[in-house]
Amino acid sequence: KVSKPVVISTWAPNQKANAAAWKILAANGRALDALEKGIHVTEADPTDQSVGYGGLPDRDGRVTVDSCVMDEFGNCGAVMCLEHILHPVSVARLVMEKTPHVQLVGEGALKFALSEGFEKVNLLTPEAEKAWKNWLKTSKYDPMITVEHLEERNRKQKKQVPGQQDNHDTIGMLALDMKGNLSGACSTSGMAYKMAGRVGDSPIIGAGLFVDNEVGAATATGVGEEIVRICGTHTIVEMMRNGLSPEEACKKAVERIVKRNGIEKAKNLQAGFIAVNKQGEVGAYSVIKGFNYAVQTNEGAYTKDAKYLI
Numbered sequence: 001k002v003s004k005p006v007v008i009s010t011w012a013p014n015q016k017a018n019a020a021a022w023k024i025l026a027a028n029g030r031a032l033d034a035l036e037k038g039i040h041v042t043e044a045d046p047t048d049q050s051v052g053y054g055g056l057p058d059r060d061g062r063v064t065v066d067s068c069v070m071d072e073f074g075n076c077g078a079v080m081c082l083e084h085i086l087h088p089v090s091v092a093r094l095v096m097e098k099t100p101h102v103q104l105v106g107e108g109a110l111k112f113a114l115s116e117g118f119e120k121v122n123l124l125t126p127e128a129e130k131a132w133k134n135w136l137k138t139s140k141y142d143p144m145i146t147v148e149h150l151e152e153r154n155r156k157q158k159k160q161v162p163g164q165q166d167n168h169d170t171i172g173m174l175a176l177d178m179k180g181n182l183s184g185a186c187s188t189s190g191m192a193y194k195m196a197g198r199v200g201d202s203p204i205i206g207a208g209l210f211v212d213n214e215v216g217a218a219t220a221t222g223v224g225e226e227i228v229r230i231c232g233t234h235t236i237v238e239m240m241r242n243g244l245s246p247e248e249a250c251k252k253a254v255e256r257i258v259k260r261n262g263i264e265k266a267k268n269l270q271a272g273f274i275a276v277n278k279q280g281e282v283g284a285y286s287v288i289k290g291f292n293y294a295v296q297t298n299e300g301a302y303t304k305d306a307k308y309l310i
């Protein structure tokens with residue numbers, strides 16, 4: 001039996017994005033339309049410091065955003081290192097729908113967005129600017145750990161570890177619509193205090209997002225470099241094609257990251273995956289404790305802690 005529609009997002013607070021997507025899914029709308037509306041909620045939310053407005057800047061104080069979409073036909077579009085645009089997911093969609101390309105970066109992406117009528121806005125909130133200025137005091141780039149883990153470690157060490165921050169609230173979102181079609185979308189401001197020009201997994205098809213309408217879809221959050229190195233989401237979709245459940249497939253990708261890094265190093269880095277298959281089954285897995293996700297189905301909305309490997 002197929003459970004549809006279904007929408008799943010990385011991180012529990014993105015339940016609010018699911019709710020916006022659900023309105024479209026429940027009205028027999030297209031998965032891609034639902035995801036775009038859902039992601040808008042998080043992009044506009046100043047309290048999410050890893051996505052769009054309110055996102056933490058790079059080390060030079062610039063908020064640069066990455067986003068991609070992939071639809072049921074295997075079409076895809078992405079923007080990378082885009083500045084001043086509130087809804088990068090919509091620009092990514094237009095790259096897919098209106099250009100002969102799949103990826104636009106930096107200035108070219110901004111030029112395209114402006115030509116499509118997007119307004120130039122300031123994405124740097126006073127809070128994010130303050131956090132950046134505070135970070136400049138140590139300038140220590142340490143994207144490797146989640147707050148929950150850090151707290152646990154601090155409790156053990158009984159001292160503060162300066163310069164570390166929770167970096168992980170990127171929204172990756174997948175939906176199966178009533179017609180049984182799958183799509184996915186992802187949006188992030190990337191790792192806080194990254195080098196200028198740095199792009200992670202989130203706008204990379206096959207790394208931060210992959211959709212195959214015959215099989216399933218997957219998306220990711222966490223340390224993007226690790227996710228790119230194993231082509232995380234493409235790996236997961238291929239695992240599902242070979243018969244693994246979404247959770248088993250996500251676990252396989254996590255295992256590759258841990259194997260590559262070794263357990264000791266992997267203890268200090270987070271990567272989390274979510275997936276949905278053609279039957280509407282969902283699953284997730286992460287490297288370390290602290291990853292959660294939000295799901296909405298006909299049975300209701302819920303959030304859940306992902307299982308983790310180490």
Ligand code: SD4
Binds near residue numbers: 170202224
């Ligand atoms: C990146 N994967 O740019 C993103 C970061 C992330 O929540 O997931 N933040 O590497």
